[in-house]
Amino acid sequence: MPKIVETIITTQSADGVVHIAPLGLIADGPHWIIAPFAPSRTLENLRAVPFACASHTQDVRVFAGCITGRKVWPVVPALKVPGARLAQCVSHWEMAVERVIEDELRPRFVCRMVEAVSHEAWDGYNRAQAAVIECAVLVSRLHMLPAEKIEAELAYLDIAISKTAGPHELEAWGWLMQRIDSWRKSPS
Numbered sequence: 529m530p531k532i533v534e535t536i537i538t539t540q541s542a543d544g545v546v547h548i549a550p551l552g553l554i555a556d557g558p559h560w561i562i563a564p565f566a567p568s569r570t571l572e573n574l575r576a577v578p579f580a581c582a583s584h585t586q587d588v589r590v591f592a593g594c595i596t597g598r599k600v601w602p603v604v605p606a607l608k609v610p611g612a613r614l615a616q617c618v619s620h621w622e623m624a625v626e627r628v629i630e631d632e633l634r635p636r637f638v639c640r641m642v643e644a645v646s647h648e649a650w651d652g653y654n655r656a657q658a659a660v661i662e663c664a665v666l667v668s669r670l671h672m673l674p675a676e677k678i679e680a681e682l683a684y685l686d687i688a689i690s691k692t693a694g695p696h697e698l699e700a701w702g703w704l705m706q707r708i709d710s711w712r713k714s715p716s
Contacts, residue, residue: 531555535582539573540611550591562637578625584613588660592700608643618650656693659685660700
Protein backbone atom coordinates (compact mmCIF):
# COMPACT_ATOMS: atom_id res chain seq x y z
CA MET A 529 0.00 0.00 0.00
CA PRO A 530 1.30 3.46 -0.83
CA LYS A 531 1.59 6.13 1.82
CA ILE A 532 -1.35 8.57 1.59
CA VAL A 533 -1.24 11.89 3.45
CA GLU A 534 -4.65 13.43 4.10
CA THR A 535 -4.26 17.17 3.63
CA ILE A 536 -5.86 20.30 2.26
CA ILE A 537 -5.02 21.04 -1.37
CA THR A 538 -5.28 24.52 -2.81
CA THR A 539 -5.26 25.07 -6.55
CA GLN A 540 -5.81 28.15 -8.65
CA SER A 541 -7.96 28.72 -11.73
CA ALA A 542 -6.64 30.49 -14.82
CA ASP A 543 -8.31 33.69 -13.60
CA GLY A 544 -6.65 33.43 -10.16
CA VAL A 545 -9.51 32.07 -8.04
CA VAL A 546 -8.21 29.77 -5.29
CA HIS A 547 -10.03 26.51 -4.61
CA ILE A 548 -9.66 24.59 -1.33
CA ALA A 549 -10.32 20.84 -1.11
CA PRO A 550 -9.39 17.97 1.20
CA LEU A 551 -7.48 15.28 -0.67
CA GLY A 552 -5.17 12.38 0.01
CA LEU A 553 -1.74 12.85 -1.54
CA ILE A 554 -0.16 9.61 -2.70
CA ALA A 555 3.58 9.11 -2.13
CA ASP A 556 5.47 7.94 -5.22
CA GLY A 557 9.21 7.93 -4.52
CA PRO A 558 10.37 11.55 -4.59
CA HIS A 559 7.01 12.65 -6.06
CA TRP A 560 3.51 13.20 -4.73
CA ILE A 561 0.46 12.28 -6.76
CA ILE A 562 -2.71 14.36 -6.74
CA ALA A 563 -5.60 12.26 -8.09
CA PRO A 564 -8.81 14.31 -8.18
CA PHE A 565 -12.03 12.71 -9.39
CA ALA A 566 -13.57 13.91 -12.64
CA PRO A 567 -15.36 16.21 -12.77
CA SER A 568 -13.99 18.51 -10.08
CA ARG A 569 -12.72 22.05 -9.63
CA THR A 570 -9.34 20.70 -8.46
CA LEU A 571 -9.00 18.77 -11.72
CA GLU A 572 -9.96 21.79 -13.84
CA ASN A 573 -7.55 24.03 -11.94
CA LEU A 574 -4.60 21.63 -12.21
CA ARG A 575 -5.14 21.46 -15.97
CA ALA A 576 -5.23 25.28 -16.20
CA VAL A 577 -2.47 26.10 -13.69
CA PRO A 578 -0.29 23.02 -13.00
CA PHE A 579 0.70 23.88 -9.44
CA ALA A 580 -0.76 23.11 -6.01
CA CYS A 581 -0.15 23.69 -2.33
CA ALA A 582 -0.73 21.09 0.37
CA SER A 583 -1.56 22.72 3.71
CA HIS A 584 -1.20 20.50 6.75
CA THR A 585 -3.57 21.85 9.40
CA GLN A 586 -4.55 20.83 12.91
CA ASP A 587 -7.95 22.48 12.45
CA VAL A 588 -10.04 19.56 11.23
CA ARG A 589 -12.97 21.93 10.69
CA VAL A 590 -11.34 22.69 7.32
CA PHE A 591 -11.70 19.02 6.26
CA ALA A 592 -15.30 18.80 7.46
CA GLY A 593 -16.14 22.28 6.22
CA CYS A 594 -14.97 21.64 2.67
CA ILE A 595 -16.98 18.41 2.52
CA THR A 596 -20.12 20.16 3.80
CA GLY A 597 -19.97 23.32 1.68
CA ARG A 598 -17.98 25.58 4.00
CA LYS A 599 -15.12 26.29 1.62
CA VAL A 600 -14.06 29.79 2.64
CA TRP A 601 -10.93 29.63 4.79
CA PRO A 602 -8.21 32.29 5.09
CA VAL A 603 -5.33 31.85 2.64
CA VAL A 604 -2.03 33.60 1.99
CA PRO A 605 0.07 33.61 -1.19
CA ALA A 606 2.40 30.70 -1.83
CA LEU A 607 6.11 31.50 -1.75
CA LYS A 608 7.39 29.92 -4.99
CA VAL A 609 4.42 28.69 -7.06
CA PRO A 610 1.27 30.39 -8.37
CA GLY A 611 -1.53 30.07 -5.85
CA ALA A 612 -2.06 30.14 -2.11
CA ARG A 613 -1.95 28.02 1.02
CA LEU A 614 -4.06 27.99 4.17
CA ALA A 615 -3.11 30.88 6.45
CA GLN A 616 -3.42 28.62 9.51
CA CYS A 617 -1.36 25.51 8.93
CA VAL A 618 1.49 23.82 10.73
CA SER A 619 3.34 23.30 7.46
CA HIS A 620 2.81 23.45 3.74
CA TRP A 621 4.24 22.01 0.55
CA GLU A 622 4.34 23.79 -2.77
CA MET A 623 4.27 21.45 -5.76
CA ALA A 624 4.61 21.62 -9.54
CA VAL A 625 2.99 19.10 -11.86
CA GLU A 626 5.66 17.26 -13.87
CA ARG A 627 3.41 14.92 -15.81
CA VAL A 628 -0.15 13.66 -15.98
CA ILE A 629 -1.26 10.04 -16.16
CA GLU A 630 -4.61 10.33 -17.90
CA ASP A 631 -7.62 8.40 -16.66
CA GLU A 632 -11.27 9.01 -17.44
CA LEU A 633 -12.38 8.83 -13.80
CA ARG A 634 -9.31 9.95 -11.85
CA PRO A 635 -6.28 11.40 -13.66
CA ARG A 636 -3.04 11.34 -11.67
CA PHE A 637 -0.94 14.51 -11.50
CA VAL A 638 2.62 13.55 -10.63
CA CYS A 639 4.15 16.47 -8.74
CA ARG A 640 7.60 17.43 -7.56
CA MET A 641 8.15 19.36 -4.38
CA VAL A 642 9.19 22.96 -5.01
CA GLU A 643 9.09 24.21 -1.42
CA ALA A 644 8.37 22.71 2.02
CA VAL A 645 7.91 25.03 5.00
CA SER A 646 7.25 24.30 8.66
CA HIS A 647 5.33 27.09 10.40
CA GLU A 648 4.98 25.66 13.91
CA ALA A 649 5.56 22.51 15.92
CA TRP A 650 2.92 19.83 15.45
CA ASP A 651 2.05 17.16 18.00
CA GLY A 652 -0.12 15.02 15.68
CA TYR A 653 -3.84 14.42 15.66
CA ASN A 654 -5.73 13.27 18.73
CA ARG A 655 -8.34 10.53 18.32
CA ALA A 656 -11.21 12.97 17.75
CA GLN A 657 -9.32 14.89 15.08
CA ALA A 658 -8.48 11.64 13.30
CA ALA A 659 -12.13 10.58 13.59
CA VAL A 660 -13.30 13.83 11.98
CA ILE A 661 -10.92 13.32 9.05
CA GLU A 662 -12.07 9.71 8.61
CA CYS A 663 -15.70 10.78 8.80
CA ALA A 664 -15.07 13.49 6.18
CA VAL A 665 -13.66 10.81 3.86
CA LEU A 666 -16.69 8.65 4.60
CA VAL A 667 -19.11 11.51 3.86
CA SER A 668 -17.35 12.15 0.55
CA ARG A 669 -18.17 8.55 -0.40
CA LEU A 670 -21.79 8.27 0.80
CA HIS A 671 -22.87 7.68 -2.79
CA MET A 672 -20.35 4.85 -3.23
CA LEU A 673 -20.53 2.75 -0.04
CA PRO A 674 -23.16 0.39 1.36
CA ALA A 675 -25.29 1.85 4.16
CA GLU A 676 -24.23 -0.92 6.57
CA LYS A 677 -20.55 -0.03 6.17
CA ILE A 678 -21.25 3.67 6.70
CA GLU A 679 -23.27 3.04 9.88
CA ALA A 680 -20.64 0.65 11.29
CA GLU A 681 -17.83 3.14 10.62
CA LEU A 682 -19.82 5.98 12.21
CA ALA A 683 -20.50 3.95 15.35
CA TYR A 684 -16.78 3.31 15.77
CA LEU A 685 -15.71 6.91 15.02
CA ASP A 686 -18.31 8.28 17.45
CA ILE A 687 -16.42 6.60 20.32
CA ALA A 688 -13.36 8.80 19.69
CA ILE A 689 -15.54 11.91 19.41
CA SER A 690 -17.34 11.20 22.68
CA LYS A 691 -14.07 10.59 24.52
CA THR A 692 -11.61 13.18 23.16
CA ALA A 693 -13.36 15.93 21.13
CA GLY A 694 -12.83 19.59 21.92
CA PRO A 695 -14.98 22.46 20.62
CA HIS A 696 -13.49 22.49 17.09
CA GLU A 697 -13.88 18.74 16.67
CA LEU A 698 -17.47 18.84 17.98
CA GLU A 699 -18.32 21.62 15.53
CA ALA A 700 -16.77 19.71 12.61
CA TRP A 701 -18.51 16.49 13.67
CA GLY A 702 -21.83 18.35 13.82
CA TRP A 703 -21.41 19.56 10.23
CA LEU A 704 -20.66 16.04 9.06
CA MET A 705 -23.59 14.57 11.02
CA GLN A 706 -25.94 17.09 9.37
CA ARG A 707 -24.82 15.78 5.99
CA ILE A 708 -25.21 12.16 7.13
CA ASP A 709 -28.67 12.85 8.56
CA SER A 710 -29.71 14.29 5.18
CA TRP A 711 -28.30 11.20 3.46
CA ARG A 712 -30.22 8.93 5.89
CA LYS A 713 -33.48 10.74 5.06
CA SER A 714 -32.99 10.65 1.31
CA PRO A 715 -34.65 7.88 -0.68
CA SER A 716 -32.22 5.13 -1.67
